[in-house]
Amino acid sequence: MIDVSNLYQNRYGKKTDQNFSKIDITPLINSIISRASVRKFSKKNISKELLTLLLTAAQSAPSKSNLQQYSIMVIQNQSLKNEISKLIGDTKWALTAPVFLLFLADIRRNIKITNHKGYNHKNNNVDTFMNGVIDSALSMQSMISASESIGLGICPISMIRNIIEEVKNLCKLPKGVFPIAGLALGWPDEKSPVSIRLPQDIVTHYNTYNEKNLMDKINQYDERVFKVAPIERNKQRHIDIYGVAKKGTWSENISRQLSVAERKDFKKWLKNHGFSLE
Ligand SMILES: Cc1cc2nc3c(=O)[nH]c(=O)nc-3n(C[C@H](O)[C@H](O)[C@H](O)COP(=O)(O)O)c2cc1C
Structure with missing residues (x-):
């Protein structure tokens, strides 16, 4: 047991x-x-049948109004992997996984269907954008859980959004389709440590939102994490701006990360790429 x-x-x-x-x-x-994310994969392949099963698990996730506003791109072609690998900097390890997937929010398909049926699509808005992102994220999580339950390793890759224009061109993503994240999938070649999460009394709120003693609880959380997994210099964010942290804690690191604006042009990119976000 x-x-x-x-x-x-x-x-x-x-x-x-x-x-x-x-x-x-x-x-x-x-x-x-x-579970824990895996960043080192063995050379062993994933069979076509297993991949089909895992994609079935992905598509079994709930979907807003069953609108199914997402797509999944499977990248196995080595030359395409090489192209992405060249662009993605330190994250190139992700392309050594036997399968690399893109989870795509996809509002395009239903716009086409609606128009084909002779109706006007009047929902290219921020709500539909969010529904597409949620559908895509849930399908990714469903695939993650199925994969990990049989011993596969995964790592989601948001770095893909740092090279979104290049990925769009390489993978021929049409307007109304964008990658919420990549997913490296393969048989693990490392045993990753379980990462300690925020305690339930910070994250779970019973009946009303409660921030009581938040910073005390965060300090205690920092201590617990620091004891087993202090954030080493090479993992600390923005040393160039702030120097090496006196203590490599979770809260110090996320604060440093969030103090520098990331992906500032993302909204503009989405608007140019078929998402009106009204
Ligand atoms: C949407 C999303 C994007 C992520 N992008 C990256 C990434 O680009 N590179 C990476 O190394 N890890 C990435 N991760 C993995 C997280 O860093 C990881 O989940 C987190 O540190 C917690 O560790 P764990 O998954 O082992 O519990 C991503 C995770 C999520 C959910």
């Missing part, structure tokens, strides 16, 4: 006094709670 207390402790870096002994969890829940 799976030790749930242990799973909890590994995920939060602390014990709970709750008694989970009556809960008999499934291997899938075990896999979800003990």
Whole structure:
């Protein structure tokens, strides 16, 4: 039987006094709670049939009004991988995975269908944009959970949005279709540590939003993370601006990251690429 207390402790870096002994969890829940992103893959391939099964899992995710406003691009072609690899800087390891996918928000297909049926599509707006992004994200998560439950490793890749124009051209993404993220998928060649998450009393709010003692709780969280995984110099953000952090904590690092604007032209790019965002 799976030790749930242990799973909890590994995920939060602390014990709970709750008694989970009556809960008999499934291997899938075990896999979800003990997962970690993988950034090193073996050369072993993923069979066509397995990939088909995982794509079926992706498409089994819920979808807003069953509008299914997403697409998935499978990139296996080596020369295309090489092209993307050349552009993506330090993230080139992601293209060494046997399969690299793009999860695409896709409002184009339903615009075409609506017009073909003789109607005017009047929903190219921020709500549809968000629904497409959510659909795409849920399908990615469904594929992630299915993949990890059978021992595959994954890493989502938002770096793809740093080279979005180049990826658009290489993958011939038409207007109304954009990658929310890439996904590196393959058999792991490393055992990644479980990363400690914020405690439930910060993230979960019962009935009303509650920020009580937030910074105290964050300090405690920082300490727990720092004890097992201090953020080393090479992972610290913006050393060029702020210097090496006195203490490589989670809150220091995310604050540094968020203090510098990223992807400033993204909205403009989306607007030029068929998303009106009204
Ligand atoms: C939308 C999204 C984009 C991500 N993009 C990247 C990326 O470009 N490069 C990378 O190394 N990791 C990326 N990650 C992985 C996160 O860094 C990782 O999930 C996080 O550090 C927590 O670690 P864990 O997944 O092992 O629990 C991304 C994750 C998500 C959800």
